[in-house]
Amino acid sequence: MYTTRYVIGFIFILTASVAVGLTGLREATKNMAVKNEDIFNKRAILSAVEDYLPDGKKVKDLSDQEVAQIFDNMQQPVLNMQGEVLDGVQAEDIDMAKERKKPEAERRLPLYIYEHNGQKFYILSVRGNGLWDEIWGNIALKSDGNTIAGAAFDHKGETPGLGAEIKDNPTFHKQFEGKKIYEDGQYVSIKVRKGGAKNPEHEVDAISGATVTSDGVTEMLYRGINYYQPFLKEIRQSDSAQGLLMQ
Amino acid sequence: MAETAVKEKEPLFQFGKKERQLLTDPLNDNNPITVQVLGICSALAVTSLVYPSVVMAVAVTFVTAFSNLFTSMLRNYIPKQVRMIVQLVIIASLVTVVELLLKSFNYPIYKQLSVYIGLIITNCIVMGRLEAFAMANKPWRSFLDGIGNGLGYGAILIIVGIIREIFGKGSLFAGSPIEMKIIGPTADYFINTTDSAFFGWYANNNLMVLPAAAMFIIGILIWIQRSYNTKLVDVS
Numbered sequence: 001m002y003t004t005r006y007v008i009g010f011i012f013i014l015t016a017s018v019a020v021g022l023t024g025l026r027e028a029t030k031n032m033a034v035k036n037e038d039i040f041n042k043r044a045i046l047s048a049v050e051d052y053l054p055d056g057k058k059v060k061d062l063s064d065q066e067v068a069q070i071f072d073n074m075q076q077p078v079l080n081m082q083g084e085v086l087d088g089v090q091a092e093d094i095d096m097a098k099e100r101k102k103p104e105a106e107r108r109l110p111l112y113i114y115e116h117n118g119q120k121f122y123i124l125s126v127r128g129n130g131l132w133d134e135i136w137g138n139i140a141l142k143s144d145g146n147t148i149a150g151a152a153f154d155h156k157g158e159t160p161g162l163g164a165e166i167k168d169n170p171t172f173h174k175q176f177e178g179k180k181i182y183e184d185g186q187y188v189s190i191k192v193r194k195g196g197a198k199n200p201e202h203e204v205d206a207i208s209g210a211t212v213t214s215d216g217v218t219e220m221l222y223r224g225i226n227y228y229q230p231f232l233k234e235i236r237q238s239d240s241a242q243g244l245l246m247q
Numbered sequence: 248m249a250e251t252a253v254k255e256k257e258p259l260f261q262f263g264k265k266e267r268q269l270l271t272d273p274l275n276d277n278n279p280i281t282v283q284v285l286g287i288c289s290a291l292a293v294t295s296l297v298y299p300s301v302v303m304a305v306a307v308t309f310v311t312a313f314s315n316l317f318t319s320m321l322r323n324y325i326p327k328q329v330r331m332i333v334q335l336v337i338i339a340s341l342v343t344v345v346e347l348l349l350k351s352f353n354y355p356i357y358k359q360l361s362v363y364i365g366l367i368i369t370n371c372i373v374m375g376r377l378e379a380f381a382m383a384n385k386p387w388r389s390f391l392d393g394i395g396n397g398l399g400y401g402a403i404l405i406i407v408g409i410i411r412e413i414f415g416k417g418s419l420f421a422g423s424p425i426e427m428k429i430i431g432p433t434a435d436y437f438i439n440t441t442d443s444a445f446f447g448w449y450a451n452n453n454l455m456v457l458p459a460a461a462m463f464i465i466g467i468l469i470w471i472q473r474s475y476n477t478k479l480v481d482v483s
Binding site: 025 | 295324325326327328329332333336337340343344347348350351352354355358415453454456457458
């Protein structure tokens with residue numbers, strides 16, 4: 001048997017050396033890890049405008065530098081719930097998971113204004129609940145503030161093959177392209193309908209076997225896009241004013 | 248079993264019949280998954296695609312090999328009363344090393360494997376090898392035993408991953424630089440089911456994406472292995 005003193009001494013030396021070693025490694029790799037996470041999140045946002053990337057590339061074909069460059073050239077205002085632009089923050093600094101824990105009135109909304117060949121896209125971030133855990137997504141609107149140009153979703157722990165299809169199945173988020181969130185000026189959002197879309201402008205097909213996740217997407221879109229309404233109203237007005245001037 | 252205390256008065260790094268057995272035994276006669284039925288949790292969870300399975304196999308091999316090595320080096324100094332705690336400290340720090348390295352060199356796969364990297368700590372194969380082998384053997388042999396067991400685990404993971412990915416997703420190595428699209432409904436795939444007269448009926452099997460499929464596949468692998476390797480069959 002070993003003495004208590006030996007045991008304590010042994011454990012102390014072991015844990016101390018392990019702690020020093022791991023802290024050193026963590027410090028050494030910290031910058032790379034932070035940068036990787038940043039690029040990973042930016043790629044997720046860009047996948048909402050996958051069809052409109054420079055040189056017709058796909059998100060996975062873009063190099064890390066190209067991704068960072070696109071974001072450097074992008075306008076990234078942050079809005080409050082009244083649709084006013086907040087000073088001193090950039091959209092990429094906003095952590096949606098943290099915002100969601102705040103009371104609704106205090107939330108900040110990130111907005112990415114992406115430009116491609118003179119066309120403007122507004123990328124909105126939304127977040128909600130799936131079956132098991134959180135789901136989130138980025139929705140790109142065309143310059144009219146009404147037509148969806150693309151959407152991308154992700155999730156924390158939905159069932160593979162069922163709820164996880166919102167991310168994995170390209171046919172699901174392809175359906176969103178060209179849908180409209182307003183009808184005659186009334187906000188209706190997009191509905192994920194079980195049994196097949198009936199309204200071609202505002203509905204998409206649900207994933208069979210994943211009713212709760214599909215309903216979660218519907219709810220997330222309705223509430224999430226609703227937050228941006230004050231801002232969307234402004235761009236819709238200026239867009240229609242421009243349209244009148246052109247005529 | 249082959250691994251109970253070996254008498255030795257040999258050079259530090261030797262590679263003879265015994266050592267070769269340490270590497271090959273876990274691949275068949277003493278496979279951690281199909282014979283000892285350990286490490287099932289991660290084998291069910293990460294094998295829906297081949298690429299994460301390969302990364303997981305490499306990660307577990309790294310952890311078993313080095314935790315065996317370090318434990319064996321310390322085996323004469325580890326107080327018996329707290330040996331499990333000491334083993335856990337070694338395993339946990341190696342797993343943290345894997346996690347940090349993945350985070351900085353391959354972030355997408357780190358995201359995909361998520362909690363299962365951390366759960367290597369609880370993988371029974373790792374601690375099982377420390378208790379059964381490293382505590383009673385010299386460092387070099389323990390290291391080889393760790394590599395052997397990691398490979399035995401990895402081999403099953405990759406076989407299950409290949410079967411699940413082909414039938415569940417119609418691709419191979421998705422997410423890696425050598426992604427292959429084999430069968431699916433668009434022109435990107437090698438066999439395009441929308442055009443093909445012969446494969447028009449084909450659809451991906453959604454069961455294969457679920458962890459339950461891995462359970463069936465591992466069961467079938469155990470059956471196949473035992474039907475040609477009859478000494479594994481329990482005659483009681």
